[in-house]
Amino acid sequence: MTLTLFFEQLLNGIQFGMMLFLMSAGLTLVFGVMGLINLAHGVLYMVGAFACALVAGITGSFWLGLVASLIVAAMAGALIEVGVIRRLYKRDHLDQVLATYALILIFSEATRWLFGSFPLYLDVPDILAQPISLFGLLDYSSYRLFIIFVGIIVAIGLYLLITKTRLGMRIRAGESDREMIAALGVDIRTLYTLVFALGAALAGIAGALLGAVQSVEVGMGGPVLILAFVVIVIGGIGSIKGAFIGALLVGVVDTMGRFLLPYLMTFLFSPETAANVGGALSSIAIYILMAGILIVKPKGLIKGAGS
């Protein structure tokens, strides 16, 4: 094992962390402001990926697809909020779980009806298709660097939005006291629709960005949903900062676990057993991490709203 490989893996971990952050930022935002458990988050991720693949397929431009993913996911989000979610804020978590689970079924099946069962084609834009050399040491996918870049932009954007804008002020007010902002005369219904649409747009754009390096197919949102929940629970539900830290932590632990655990196991077992045991351990590494953190800090690393 060389040092270069180690750093490359660390970079991979951070990069994966950024992907996770993109997936989970919207989820934690919606929970923080509305106290809503949104299982349909993964579905919005899928909607974004499909919109991007469709538009990119027609126009030939990935960037137009990205814009489309943003718009379509936000619209789908607003539609869901107005049609269903709005009625659930006052309900307990159980009703929210059931309703958003139902939304998963509805959206997945509707998407299959429209697009069929075969995976869609979506590739990275040509300009980012070639690897670039980092410090002359290794070739690294330029698209992955782009994802790190987008992750940072989104993090900064959300930070500015929440701390510096009027909307952000209302969001913060909503996090701390839901009755108060209504008393302040803020139109809470519109605010919630807006926040939900924003959360959906974040999910959608994550779906489009990751769809280009993964596969665009019905059901792609399921694993993402679970990962995003792991991230925001580790970080502290409702906290964007927590989601950022949680995502990086999960990204690095998962990547380094996949890389190091099988390697470490070779000191204990034969190569084949090592691959088996290491593989098994690394697939549960992030859950062990999550359980461990919650045992020590039952409310996640960063104190978030609504917890």
Added chain:
Amino acid sequence: MMLSVNREQKLNISFIALLFILPAVALSMDEPFYITLMTKVVILAMAGVGLNLALGLGGLISFGHAAFFGIGGYAAGILATHYMNDELLFSAFGYEYFGTDNMLAIWFAAMFVGAIAAIIIGYFSLRTKGVYFIMITLAFAQMIYYFAIAWPTYGGEDGLSIYVRNNLFDLNTLDPIIFYGICLSLLLLVTFLVSTLRNSHFGSALQAARQNEQRLASVGIRPFGIQLTAFVISAMATALAGALFADLNRFVSPDMLSWHTSGEIMIFVILGGVGRLFGPILGAAMFIVFEYYLGGITEHWGLFLGIALLAVVLFARGGIVGVIAGEVKHD
């Protein structure tokens, strides 16, 4: 003494009657498949009744009950496989154990292993509250799920086939109606126990813990112990259901441990009515009937199932029992 029967009790009684009448009808019409389908309902309902104890009475929203369902299933599968292949399961103090095909022993083992797992998972999970509890129970279940997929000894993702159903006394357990009878008896027994528990001293403390933990502690009853006990009993019922499910399908697989299974068990409970004695049973029945009939009509049955579930949440608060029998009454 006059027995006053409220609407919920009437509903429960008529539903029990249906559980007896329908299979008899299916039997007389020579439609064994419907008996099999009802057996599935009864078994899944038992998993739901188990979860309902933790979730409905204790307010412990466990998103990881598939872990116990699957553990129960694997306990049955592993014992039966060892017995069939005459392979050593373990040896201790010079005693060698080769598994069993005796259902009683299998049920006991399933509940025992389920209880051990629940003590460990509950001990750590109960330190957290709310959404964190939901997620940490999910995390534990996912650990077991991925472990089961990757662990080759008992089939990994391919699962484990039992080939022949296990035995109970001299009954022909392969006969659908007899196996149904076994499962129904156990369901009624478990439901009766949960009902007894609900009205007991323990049940009183448990339901108080759901509503106001602070109050319970301040009168000197530790919520943790009460909740952990409820969690363990709940897991045992779900593990028993898992063992029966293994025998029904003559097969166990990690699918039983997946988060979808946890979600489905939870849906039975919510659909039927949280905290209602017969809620999970009605919920499971509705769900299976829906899945079965819609599946027979359209390839896109998921869409309609989704719409139906959504309609229940939005317009039928308190689940099916809630709609028919009204709000919960406490004395």
Added chain:
Amino acid sequence: MKKIALAMALGLSVTALSAAPVKVGMITTLTGGGASLGIDIRDGFMLAVKQANNPDLSVVVEDDARKPPLAVQIADKMIQREKVDILTGIVWSNLAMAVVPSAVAQGKFYLSPNAGPSALAGKRCHENYFNVAWQNDNLHEAMGSYATKTGYSKPYILAPNYPAGKDALTGFKRLFKGKLAGETYTKLGQKDYAAEIAQIRASGADSIYFFLPGGMGISFMKQYTQSGVRLPIMGPAFSFDQGILKAVGKAALGVKNSSQWNKDLDNAANQAFVKSFSSEYGRLPSLYASQGFDTANLILSAMKTADVKDTDAFRAALNKADFNSVRGDFKFAANQHPIQNIYVREVIEENGVLTNKVISTALENHSDVYGAKCKL
């Protein structure tokens, strides 16, 4: 979705053979992850049924959504309620393991159009179980043999951490003579392979063999192309077949993969199949479609000489495999798994569409190693 597909030919009142009608129950994956495989199997199967136009054959199809318990429930229903004679259709090994043992124990025939878990080929083989596709190890063995012949000395191999993944790498290693640069088991359903690609790069491998079915393979290929690592890639047909190539895109060009079938195999049955499938469904057939097609034709061939109610005679008729397989020569080994050629294909672009071309034969008249353990 109960589709009684064939209730046709009502006009025909006289049938030459008074054999009992045959009812086939198809349990396959039509929704959820991997639905495209089930759809292809069904479409291939139904095409053959339609072409045969045999009023004695009826088919019921149901979706298992890739859930083992649901597959078991449907199997129970088909046996107990629909009273089918033959079951078929299952795509996945784990579902097959859930359904097959108890179905054949109840005296039904099961014909596998895709999955071939080792247990069913060896110790747990059954006289009523026929595999019309391949034993799970076959395509991987072929690639192992190809890698040896091509002179690769240090391949890096990876597969998901589940039984089929382990069978895959075991199969590859069985016929590969040489050292491995590395061996990795990834998490089932994993979508990010940056860590694995970095390890491959660092391992000094001279080639890569992977078995990552479905979306996993698509993700791996895309990410591999962007990584700048340029090693020859090998895989089983699953990640490079017709249904999935479009989603992988040009990244797949030049990849060598193993298959017992390809649309350019030079036999009359195959040419007719490719032509009619394309015109019927408006897409090129896949490996899975060919397997579905062969399965239906095998049943039809047996129906010509035997009555399905006479189980022994029908079994013997199936065992003869007296039909024109689209893969050319096809017969059953003693364990009722195929003996067939396995080819190496290369992904090419043809008229703007990505597809495969056979470049060599990896293994001739190949069967599996588990047959020795089967006591048939």
Added chain:
Amino acid sequence: MTKLVLDIKHLEKKFGELKATDDLSLDLKAGEIHAVIGPNGAGKSTLIKQICGELTPDSGSVEFLGEDVTNLDVAQRANLGLGRTFQISSLIMEYSALRNVMLAVQSVQGSSYRFFQAIARDYKQRDAAMECLTQVGLQDRANICAAQLSHGERRQLEIAVVLALKPKAFLLDEPMAGMGPEGSKRLTEFLDTLRHQSPILMVEHDMDAVFSLADRISVLVYGKIIMTGSVEQVRNDPLVREAYLGEQ
């Protein structure tokens, strides 16, 4: 010297930079009523929470009946005989008044792990609970759901619950809060008789009640006890008048 029932020594609790409890020492003797008064934000709730075990102090200790209970949790302290009421009624809202009290009786019985006996058949528990309800005058409301009781009745129920615990010391967090003048008067009389059963440490805003009940008064300002003394001493202390009474 009378034996100390509660002995609180050098308690400290910080929330960030804010010292909510600052080197606080306080005691409760057998047979007395000790009232803690102080302006809003003085740290009264934080103090109560540390005494009953909801909050752990940063440093200092709480001794109850000669035993160090600083590291015990709420339930353990309650079992030792520390009976506490809440400032804002904290009841089991879906339970009837009687069931609320029965829960406390059950705790004393130690019967919370009885799984099979129906609670409806436990007449001993029911009778004991009924007796406590009668003591606070709620006997006619026994079967009314806590959620449907009036505010004043809930305060009474709080007291009934704590009576059922047969505590060795009462810890009352603003028992008069939200009671009408009539109700306050009756409760004051009732608490006066209660002191013979067990001593009372109470935090209270209602000065009439405090002055008529308390044997000793401690004045809490910014987390510190600025003085402890008799009613007369407190009434006449200029510092107290300035810091606290002067506000009114």
